[in-house]
Amino acid sequence: MSIECETGEVVHLQVDTLEKADLKGYNLHRAILSGVNLRAANLQKADLRGAIFDDASLAEADLSESRMMNSWLRNADLTGAILTKARPIATDFDGANLTKANLEGADIAWASFKAANLCDANMLCKRLEEANFEGAFYNLxxxxxxxxxxxxxxxxxxxx
Structure with a gap:
């Protein structure tokens, strides 16, 4: 995992799991968390702008009210994740599993959900018309x- 500090210095940490970690309000701007286990982590109100979560597990994680603009969550597991009132504007969810995820009130303008699994998800989001759902799966x-x-x-x- 890599985290860029406010000074611009990049800190590299060898972390495979942050399962159930309390990261509420943390500044993880431009963090590289590809493949990291963040299952049930608390990321409420975190700064996740430009962060990379490709292939990460965020199942049951709480991302409510987090700033996620321009983040990458390709092929991430977001099963049961809470993204209420989050701002994943222009975020890449391509191939992600969002089964039973709650995105109520999230601003998903310019987000991409290509081939994402949206079955049983709460997609009562803002600016859906501006998002890309090409090939995304959903159910009744x-x-x-x-x-x-x-x-x-x-x-x-x-x-x-």
Missing amino acids: RTLWPRGFDPSKKGAILVNS
């Missing part, structure tokens, strides 16, 4: 705002 239990048609944005309804 996925919650969408009234009048929003995910299939018109390229999402695929699956039976599950």
